[in-house]
Structure formats: structure tokens, C-alpha cells
Amino acid sequence: MIFLYDSRSNLKLGNTKDFFIPFVQLFLIIAFALIYHSAQLNEFDNYSRLILLLPIYLMLSSIKFDENTFIKVIIILSVLSLLSSGIYYLSEDKITFDQRINRDYPNRLNPVSSSAITYGNLCMTLFILNICALLSDCKIGKRFIFLGLISSLLSWSFSMTVGSLIGLALFLIYLLYKGLMRISLKNTASMIGLIFILSLTPLSTKFQLYAVNISNLVQNDTVYISNIDNSIKERVFFIDTAFDIIKENKLIGVGFNKFEKIVKDKSFERNIRIEARDHPHNDFLDIGVKAGFIGIIGLLIFYLLLYRFFSKHLDNEASYFSISGLSVLISQFGYMMTQTQFTHHQAVVFFLVLIIFFASQINKIHVSKI
Numbered sequence: 001m002i003f004l005y006d007s008r009s010n011l012k013l014g015n016t017k018d019f020f021i022p023f024v025q026l027f028l029i030i031a032f033a034l035i036y037h038s039a040q041l042n043e044f045d046n047y048s049r050l051i052l053l054l055p056i057y058l059m060l061s062s063i064k065f066d067e068n069t070f071i072k073v074i075i076i077l078s079v080l081s082l083l084s085s086g087i088y089y090l091s092e093d094k095i096t097f098d099q100r101i102n103r104d105y106p107n108r109l110n111p112v113s114s115s116a117i118t119y120g121n122l123c124m125t126l127f128i129l130n131i132c133a134l135l136s137d138c139k140i141g142k143r144f145i146f147l148g149l150i151s152s153l154l155s156w157s158f159s160m161t162v163g164s165l166i167g168l169a170l171f172l173i174y175l176l177y178k179g180l181m182r183i184s185l186k187n188t189a190s191m192i193g194l195i196f197i198l199s200l201t202p203l204s205t206k207f208q209l210y211a212v213n214i215s216n217l218v219q220n221d222t223v224y225i226s227n228i229d230n231s232i233k234e235r236v237f238f239i240d241t242a243f244d245i246i247k248e249n250k251l252i253g254v255g256f257n258k259f260e261k262i263v264k265d266k267s268f269e270r271n272i273r274i275e276a277r278d279h280p281h282n283d284f285l286d287i288g289v290k291a292g293f294i295g296i297i298g299l300l301i302f303y304l305l306l307y308r309f310f311s312k313h314l315d316n317e318a319s320y321f322s323i324s325g326l327s328v329l330i331s332q333f334g335y336m337m338t339q340t341q342f343t344h345h346q347a348v349v350f351f352l353v354l355i356i357f358f359a360s361q362i363n364k365i366h367v368s369k370i
Contacts, residue, residue: 016363019306019363020054020057021305022301022302022303022309023051023054023302024050027051029291029294030287030290031047032294033252033290036252037255038255039255039257040256040257043256043257049349049352050352053349053353053356056353056356057359057360057363060364061360061363061364063364065357067321068139070320071138071320072144074130075130075144075145075147078127078151079147081122081151082151084111084112085123085158086158087111089158109158109159113346114344114346116160117338118339118347121161121163121339121341121347122346123153124152124164124331124335127149127152127153128167128331129327129328132323132324135180135181135323136320136323138320149194153194153197154197158201163334163335166334167330168331168334170330170331171326171327174326178314180318180323233274234274234277235338237263237274239280239282241262242259242280243285245262245288251292252291252292253288253290253292255290257278259279259289261276278343281339282337282338283299284300286343287342306329307330309359310322310325310326310358310362313325319362325355325358328351328354328355329355
């Protein structure tokens with residue numbers, strides 16, 4: 001804020017309204033729900049980042065970052081994430097496939113975050129940003145970009161966060177839809193190569209475990225008593241509970257910090273052994289529980305308006321920053337299907353700061369052409 005005040009006469013911000021509106025409207029909806037349900041202020045902590053981080057946009061809009069330098073940073077971060085994951089993995093006791101099945105012992109790595117899911121999504125975001133580098137006209141050698149791709153993919157594999165694939169799949173589908181990537185022999189060979197590398201990692205046992213889980217479900221085993229991954233049981237129960245809550249409290253939800261108690265009561269009533277949590281592993285269901293359909297619509301508007309902002313600039317000029325902004329937005333939409341990003345400080349700050357950074361650089365390019 002001091003920087004902004006000192007530089008106020010030199011700031012050329014262009015039209016910030018299109019970018020600010022999605023943040024402000026979602027912030028106001030959450031604030032209304034918080035007041036309506038008389039929730040404690042700490043429940044508002046992560047959502048307050050929607051407003052508290054916006055001044056960063058104004059500051060960064062006055063600074064022009066070089067695309068090639070930023071890509072180098074992404075590659076370096078990818079390599080560092082692999083080093084930290086590798087060291088962490090080598091220091092851990094190894095768990096066999098049978099032990100995973102019988103004891104549900106995940107052995108998932110999270111060297112720099114509070115949860116393996118958050119770390120996995122962070123690494124997958126680095127992988128996607130390396131893909132964006134391949135699609136751009138950057139001056140970085142392809143061999144270095146592939147080093148970043150492989151490093152970030154291997155780092156993600158150590159976290160065993162399968163849900164990250166939803167975000168990756170949505171982004172790849174978008175690239176095909178926009179014609180930014182085509183199905184070719186070269187791309188197919190690269191994909192097969194990456195899959196082969198993954199087959200040599202500990203993640204391969206996770207997919208074996210999922211194959212066993214699907215087999216049990218197909219055989220009509222009851223999900224809560226069958227010998228499958230507890231995280232699947234947990235998610236099924238949470239989704240079922242969240243839908244019931246939203247159906248009974250459609251407009252404004254039940255409020256904050258109530259989901260965990262409802263899960264405990266419902267699991268006890270149905271005699272189902274589930275570890276209760278304060279969020280349902282899905283941002284849309286989570287905000288639906290807290291703020292009803294008003295909250296869900298607000299989150300959808302947040303995404304739609306930001307998508308319009310980035311896609312408009314991508315259509316005008318397919319720069320690395322415009323592609324990357326959309327990549328983060330679309331992949332985060334996928335992550336929100338299996339992880340409640342807004343309940344994890346590191347996850348939501350990483351998401352919002354990246355969105356703000358890419359938007360600021362797009363704005364800087366736009367203003368410089370006026």
C-alpha cells in the first residue's frame with residue numbers, strides 16, 4: 001500500500017473493473033453469509049484474501065516481468081520440488097502394495113505443505129505451467145522445459161494426489177477445443193513417455209489400489225463396509241451429507257463450522273466409521289453448505305467472469321501470460337472437485353496470487369499498447 005501511494009502519479013492501470021468485480025462479488029456474498037449466520041471472524045480468514053490480495057494486482061501492474069525469466073523460475077521450482085520430494089521419499093519407510101490394501105496406509109509425501117493433496121495440486125500446477133511454456137513462443141530451450149515437465153510430474157507423483165488429474169484433463173480439453181494443442185504423433189509419443197515414467201513411480205501402486213476399489217464397487221459391495229480406500233468412503237459420505245444439507249437449506253445454507261458436527265452425528269446415527277472433517281472435499285459443496293445456492297452461484301460467477309477476462313485477452317494475443325492465467329483458472333476448477341481449496345490457506349493464496357500475477361502482466365501489456 002505504501003508503494004502504491006508513493007507511485008500513485010505514475011500508475012497506469014487501465015480498466016481494472018473487469019478483473020476486480022469477480023473478487024468483490026464473491027467476497028460480499030461470503031461476508032453476508034458470515035453475518036447472517038453469526039459466524040466467528042476466523043471462519044472468514046481465507047475468503048478475506050479475495051480482497052486483501054487485490055493491492056498486489058495494482059502494484060504488479062506497474063512492473064513488467066519478462067516471460068522467459070518467469071518460465072526459468074517455474075523450471076527451477078519444478079526441479080527443487082523434485083529434489084525435496086526425492087529426499088523426503090528416501091528418508092521414509094516404504095510401504096508395500098498389500099499393506100496399502102489391508103491397512104489403508106497411504107505413505108503420501110507433502111514436504112512443504114500441510115497436506116499431500118495441497119502439495120500434489122501445487123506440483124501439478126507447475127507441470128501445467130511448463131506445458132504453457134511449450135505452447136508459447138518463449139526463447140527457453142525445449143530440453144529445459146521438458147526437464148521442468150518431468151521434474152514437476154515426478155514431484156506430483158510422490159504426493160499420490162489422483163484428483164489433480166481432473167484439473168489437468170480440463171485444461172488439456174480446453175487446449176484441444178481452442179486449437180492451441182493438436183493430437184499428433186509427436187504429442188502422443190510425449191504423452192506415452194510421461195505415462196511410462198509415471199508407471200515407474202510409487203504412484204503406480206495408487207492406481208492399482210484404485211483398480212481394486214473399482215472392482216469391489218462393481219461387484220456391488222456396500223461402499224462403507226467394503227475393503228476399499230478410506231478416502232473414497234469419506235468422500236462418498238461427505239458428498240451425500242453435503243447434498244442433504246443443501247437440499248434442506250437451499251437459499252443461504254447452514255453456516256460456517258457446522259459441517260463437522262453434522263457429519264459426526266450422521267455417521268453415529270448410521271453406525272458408519274468416518275473421520276469427520278469441517279469441509280466436504282469439494283469447494284462448490286462446501287460453499288453450498290455455508291452459504292447455500294447464493295454461495296454456489298457466487299463462486300460460479302467468480303469463475304465465469306475471470307474466464308471471460310483471460311479468454312478475451314487470449315483471443316487478442318496468445319501470450320504465455322494469457323495462456324497461463326487460463327491454465328491456473330481451469331485447473332483450479334478441477335482441483336476444487338476433490339479438495340476444498342478455500343479451507344487451506346496455502347492452496348488459496350497460491351491460486352489467487354498466480355491469477356493476480358498473470359492478470360497484472362496482461363494488463364501491463366494492454367496499457368503499454370494504448
